[in-house]
Amino acid sequence: MTMHATTADDIPVVGSRDASPAHDRADDTLDQARLMDHAYDGIREYDNPLPGWWNLIFAATFVVAFLYFAYYNIAGWGKTPAEKYQIALAGWQAGYRGGPGGGGPSVTEEMLAAGVQNPDVVARGAEVFTSRCIGCHAADGRGQIGPNLTDLYQIHGTTRLDLYGTILGGAPGTAMIAWGEVMKPAEIIAVATYVSSLRGKNLPGKEPQGKSVPALAP
Numbered sequence: 578m579t580m581h582a583t584t585a586d587d588i589p590v591v592g593s594r595d596a597s598p599a600h601d602r603a604d605d606t607l608d609q610a611r612l613m614d615h616a617y618d619g620i621r622e623y624d625n626p627l628p629g630w631w632n633l634i635f636a637a638t639f640v641v642a643f644l645y646f647a648y649y650n651i652a653g654w655g656k657t658p659a660e661k662y663q664i665a666l667a668g669w670q671a672g673y674r675g676g677p678g679g680g681g682p683s684v685t686e687e688m689l690a691a692g693v694q695n696p697d698v699v700a701r702g703a704e705v706f707t708s709r710c711i712g713c714h715a716a717d718g719r720g721q722i723g724p725n726l727t728d729l730y731q732i733h734g735t736t737r738l739d740l741y742g743t744i745l746g747g748a749p750g751t752a753m754i755a756w757g758e759v760m761k762p763a764e765i766i767a768v769a770t771y772v773s774s775l776r777g778k779n780l781p782g783k784e785p786q787g788k789s790v791p792a793l794a795p
Contacts, residue, residue, distance in 0.1 A: 656694075663691035684766060689737040690794070692770035702771025705764045710772075713752055718775040719782025722752055727778040732787035741769035 611623045649655040692698040707716065713723035724732055733743045745765055747755035756765060777792040 660691070660694075663687060665695075684738070684741055686736055686738045689741060689766070689770050689773060692766070693774050698767055698770050699774055701763075702767035702769070702774075705760070705768040706771055709756070709760070710768070715782065717780055718772070718778070719780040721783065723783075724786040725780070725783040726772055726775045727780040727782070728785050729777060729779070729790055729792060730785040730787045731776075731790045735788075735790045737769065737773040737793060740772055741765065744769050744772070 611625070612621050613624050615621075649657065706714075706718075710723075713721055714726055715721050718726035720726065724730070731739070733739055733748060743753065745755065745757040747753050747757075756768075760768075773793055776790075
């Protein structure tokens with residue numbers, strides 16, 4: 578009787594790829610199905626799905642982009658860099674200490690409008706108004722000797738810059754003196770900014786004077 582020695586190579590291993598040629602062919606077929614059609618320098622790629630975290634980040638970029646657009650362009654809550662610059666410039670110019678002949682701040686309608694958005698400028702203007710103006714206009718601007726500053730009427734001009742000019746140069750023939758000869762440029766800018774913020778509050782007080790003017794845009 579002839580005995581045959583069995584070696585390790587003759588014993589199939591359960592789960593081994595060598596144990597199932599059919600399994601190997603199935604794997605090859607699956608690999609071919611996953612390969613993409615294009616090739617670069619003889620290199621082909623698997624059509625693997627993107628990781629879940631990558632898809633989540635990709636989707637989040639759309640959400641953030643929409644919220645950013647809505648915040649700045651639809652709701653108008655955010656300030657653009659140009660608007661932030663104007664507000665900061667108004668704050669600087671309201672604190673400028675230059676006097677007559679010293680250059681002085683360059684006052685524009687846009688600068689006064691931006692100043693209304695600067696709490697420091699408005700607070701400074703309120704202090705000046707309280708110390709200089711309440712005798713004629715009352716503490717809340719409703720008017721006494723001077724006109725009501727809270728209604729939608731203005732005697733001299735229509736704009737913020739007109740208010741500034743009236744404060745600076747006064748109104749001849751009235752009790753309104755030329756405050757430019759008394760107050761510093763920074764104080765005049767600040768109080769003009771504050772007074773412009775009162776328009777449209779429509780507090781009951783002195784009867785309307787001057788011509789009807791539109792509300793000032795923020």
